[in-house]
Amino acid sequence: MTSVFYISSGIAVLATLLVVTRTNIVHALLFLIVSLLAVAVDLFVLGAQLAAALEVIIYAGAIMVLFIFVIMMMNLGKAEQEANRHRRSPAWLAAGVLSAVLLAELIYVMVANPGPPVGPGNDPREVAKLLYGPYVLAVELASLLLLSGLVGAYHLGRPEQSRAGTARRLDGSPADSSSGSARPTGLGRAERKTQLGAVVAESSGHDSAAIGGSNAGSGPVPTQEEPS
Amino acid sequence: MNIPAGHVMIVAAVLLATGLFGVIVRRNIVLVLMSLEIMLNAAALAFVAGGSARGADGQVMFLLILTLAAAEVSVGLALVLQLYRRFKTLDVSAAASMKG
Amino acid sequence: MMTRDLLALGPMLITAGGAVVLLLALAVCRSHAFASAWSVLVLAAALAAIPMTWPGAPASGDLLNLLAIDSWALAFWGIIFGSALVVCLLGFEYFRPLAVQAEEFYVLVLLSATGAAVLAAADHFATVFLGLELLSVSLFALAAYRRDQAISIEAGIKYLVLAGTSSALLLFGLALLYFHTASLRLSGLAGPLLAGHPDTIALYAGIALVLVAMGFKLGLAPMHVWTPDVYQGSPAPVSALVGSVSKAGAMAFMVRLAGVTLTGTPGVRNGVFYGLLVLAIASMFTGNLLALRQPNIKRLLAYSSIAHMGYCLLAVLPMAAGAALDRQAVFYYMLAHAVSILGAFGCVCAASENGREAQHVEDYRGLAWRRPVLAGVFSLMLLSLAGIPLTAGFLGKFYVLASGVRNALWLPAVCLVINSGIGLFYYLRVLGTLYQREEAESPDQFATSTAPSALLQPSPQLLLTHLTLAALVVLLIYFGLMPALASLPM
Numbered sequence: 001m002t003s004v005f006y007i008s009s010g011i012a013v014l015a016t017l018l019v020v021t022r023t024n025i026v027h028a029l030l031f032l033i034v035s036l037l038a039v040a041v042d043l044f045v046l047g048a049q050l051a052a053a054l055e056v057i058i059y060a061g062a063i064m065v066l067f068i069f070v071i072m073m074m075n076l077g078k079a080e081q082e083a084n085r086h087r088r089s090p091a092w093l094a095a096g097v098l099s100a101v102l103l104a105e106l107i108y109v110m111v112a113n114p115g116p117p118v119g120p121g122n123d124p125r126e127v128a129k130l131l132y133g134p135y136v137l138a139v140e141l142a143s144l145l146l147l148s149g150l151v152g153a154y155h156l157g158r159p160e161q162s163r164a165g166t167a168r169r170l171d172g173s174p175a176d177s178s179s180g181s182a183r184p185t186g187l188g189r190a191e192r193k194t195q196l197g198a199v200v201a202e203s204s205g206h207d208s209a210a211i212g213g214s215n216a217g218s219g220p221v222p223t224q225e226e227p228s
Numbered sequence: 229m230n231i232p233a234g235h236v237m238i239v240a241a242v243l244l245a246t247g248l249f250g251v252i253v254r255r256n257i258v259l260v261l262m263s264l265e266i267m268l269n270a271a272a273l274a275f276v277a278g279g280s281a282r283g284a285d286g287q288v289m290f291l292l293i294l295t296l297a298a299a300e301v302s303v304g305l306a307l308v309l310q311l312y313r314r315f316k317t318l319d320v321s322a323a324a325s326m327k328g
Numbered sequence: 329m330m331t332r333d334l335l336a337l338g339p340m341l342i343t344a345g346g347a348v349v350l351l352l353a354l355a356v357c358r359s360h361a362f363a364s365a366w367s368v369l370v371l372a373a374a375l376a377a378i379p380m381t382w383p384g385a386p387a388s389g390d391l392l393n394l395l396a397i398d399s400w401a402l403a404f405w406g407i408i409f410g411s412a413l414v415v416c417l418l419g420f421e422y423f424r425p426l427a428v429q430a431e432e433f434y435v436l437v438l439l440s441a442t443g444a445a446v447l448a449a450a451d452h453f454a455t456v457f458l459g460l461e462l463l464s465v466s467l468f469a470l471a472a473y474r475r476d477q478a479i480s481i482e483a484g485i486k487y488l489v490l491a492g493t494s495s496a497l498l499l500f501g502l503a504l505l506y507f508h509t510a511s512l513r514l515s516g517l518a519g520p521l522l523a524g525h526p527d528t529i530a531l532y533a534g535i536a537l538v539l540v541a542m543g544f545k546l547g548l549a550p551m552h553v554w555t556p557d558v559y560q561g562s563p564a565p566v567s568a569l570v571g572s573v574s575k576a577g578a579m580a581f582m583v584r585l586a587g588v589t590l591t592g593t594p595g596v597r598n599g600v601f602y603g604l605l606v607l608a609i610a611s612m613f614t615g616n617l618l619a620l621r622q623p624n625i626k627r628l629l630a631y632s633s634i635a636h637m638g639y640c641l642l643a644v645l646p647m648a649a650g651a652a653l654d655r656q657a658v659f660y661y662m663l664a665h666a667v668s669i670l671g672a673f674g675c676v677c678a679a680s681e682n683g684r685e686a687q688h689v690e691d692y693r694g695l696a697w698r699r700p701v702l703a704g705v706f707s708l709m710l711l712s713l714a715g716i717p718l719t720a721g722f723l724g725k726f727y728v729l730a731s732g733v734r735n736a737l738w739l740p741a742v743c744l745v746i747n748s749g750i751g752l753f754y755y756l757r758v759l760g761t762l763y764q765r766e767e768a769e770s771p772d773q774f775a776t777s778t779a780p781s782a783l784l785q786p787s788p789q790l791l792l793t794h795l796t797l798a799a800l801v802v803l804l805i806y807f808g809l810m811p812a813l814a815s816l817p818m
């Protein structure tokens with residue numbers, strides 16, 4: 001089990017390094033999923049089974065699907081890759097040094113204080129008892145957090161209204177607005193559904209029985225469905 | 229199990245630093261968001277590592293960080309859509325008109 | 329027991345519940361006027377509930393182990409809910425002529441006020457970051473609320489990236505603290521810190537990361553880069569929200585954090601003390617020097633608020649002594665700052681028409697000759713920000729300075745005095761512009777400043793904004809003359 005931990009940690013670190021250095025965004029996303037799965041293995045070895053399962057279901061599942069949807073909607077071509085390939089050396093060096101300094105400091109901290117060995121881990125039931133015992137207020141606050149994410153994403157992701165289209169078009173020539181508006185409209189709707197899906201998956205993970213009738217679950221759904 | 233918790237924290241620190249590197253160096257907004265997710269994931273791992281010898285509190289914090297990641301990424305991706313509609317690019321340096 | 333807990337949580341429950349009810353109501357029928365009136369009502373009810381819960385509940389019940397609802401938290405709830413109330417009032421006439429769908433604005437304002445309130449009362453790492461993030465996530469969306477404008481989207485993205493990074497650093501810092509002290513409670517930290525925990529280096533790293541993250545939120549000097557862009561790009565009521573609600577919540581938490589860490593082992597205490605000292609002095613100079621030649625009024629207010637947070641840290645520094653006087657100084661300073669910054673952005677709202685904000689200082693040239701009352705109000709707000717006597721800003725600055733002098737913090741106190749002098753320059757520059765007569769047909773003016781004379785005509789539609797401004801003026805003078813609230817026990 002010990003070697004499993006070190007191997008999967010190595011995979012996680014390598015995959016993460018590949019994420020931040022890829023020029024192709026879809027490749028980066030795939031490496032990110034590998035990295036998240038490797039971290040899930042780490043969590044499992046540490047005995048945090050619930051966290052490991054949720055890492056797979058929500059992080060590598062729901063959140064990554066959101067990313068994939070957005071990338072597909074953008075329909076990114078070669079132009080993006082080229083743009084990223086050009087500006088490189090100075091920024092990379094500075095950021096590399098900065099991150100390396102932070103890393104060196106943190107590793108120094110860890111080495112100076114190795115801490116206790118990892119314990120036997122925790123039963124998911126213990127987590128549940130805590131969530132609906134002393135942490136019940138935190139669960140409610142988390143549902144409010146999701147609610148504000150939902151409202152914000154709804155407002156920003158919604159397709160352009162007809163009123164907005166006529167009243168103020170500061171940029172964007174009239175020529176491309178006719179062809180350009182059709183695509184975002186349809187896709188914006190798809191995106192809304194995805195967000196809803198992600199949040200519903202989220203709620204069913206740990207929030208479904210929240211006291212107070214699950215604010216995040218029931219509140220925003222009607223708004224989401226409402227035609228603008 | 230004889231993995232020192234410090235080793236887990238080192239892994240988390242490496243992930244955090246990598247994510248920070250990504251946030252600073254990448255110009256593509258989607259990759260910046262991914263790097264933010266990496267950083268949050270690193271912090272969540274650190275909480276589980278810190279708590280695994282002391283009851284389930286670490287996992288509770290992990291769950292709460294997960295909700296944060298979901299909320300942040302949903303607003304973030306909605307902003308990405310707006311950026312793309314307005315500038316027809318995902319390059320964050322396109323949206324850098326304000327100076328002074 | 330349960331009832332008392334719920335009563336203590338009352339103001340927060342009202343705003344959170346109000347936001348959910350508003351969302352449900354919007355699903356049935358969309359009405360800007362209703363959304364605005366409802367949120368004003370909810371925030372007024374929350375404000376009214378604060379005296380009923382005073383002086384807070386002892387942290388005993390099962391519900392309350394995550395929060396410390398003491399008189400400190402309740403006092404800041406007053407600032408937070410009051411500021412959010414003013415933002416809702418300003419928002420109504422700001423968004424009315426715009427094509428943007430405005431109802432979600434109020435939901436997000438209610439949620440962000442709830443987040444700030446949680447942060448102000450946070451005593452557990454879970455509530456610290458949940459409160460902070462509830463505030464931040466609402467603010468991302470609010471900053472980008474005018475999605476018809478590129479600059480607003482830009483502000484949202486910048487805030488998202490920087491706040492996201494800072495919250496990840498905060499979380500890692502909290503994880504480090506948890507790892508080495510085995511405590512998730514903020515007040516529980518005091519034990520290991522006082523006992524001279526052997527693992528001090530991890531404490532340093534953890535505390536440093538948390539301080540950096542809070543510096544981001546407060547816009548302290550090396551971490552201030554987002555502030556001017558977000559203030560400029562956001563809609564004016566949202567800039568007011570960032571300047572008042574967000575700053576008040578973060579400062580309330582900063583004081584709690586300082587109260588714990590500054591009583592720790594000598595090493596931790598010195599580290600935190602000198603860290604805060606550097607942040608304070610750097611913020612004062614950076615904010616004021618960058619504001620000196622700033623032509624954009626919203627950026628100018630942003631730089632001024634960076635400097636103000638630096639001033640306020642002067643009263644946070646002696647928090648080790650735990651003197652109630654220093655806490656009162658911080659509270660009064662944040663109260664005065666909230667009133668002044670809300671008033672200043674309210675004037676920006678009132679001077680804007682048909683969705684075009686009067687951002688440029690030149691837009692205000694000769695305002696006094698066209699709209700004398702508005703110019704007078706704006707002057708008062710600027711004078712309060714500059715700390716001129718008879719305004720709330722003066723008393724706030726006086727208390728902070730007195731706190732510094734009482735604790736023999738000579739260096740930052742001298743810096744505060746020097747910076748107040750520097751600050752006068754640019755406040756007076758704007759004031760001078762207000763009272764200058766407009767030159768007829770100046771040829772060097774570009775087409776961008778679309779006829780400011782037409783822009784700043786008095787308009788009958790801004791009745792609510794004007795009434796709000798009048799109320800703020802009354803508060804400004806009242807707090808400037810009668811420092812009754814400064815002696816609240818806390």
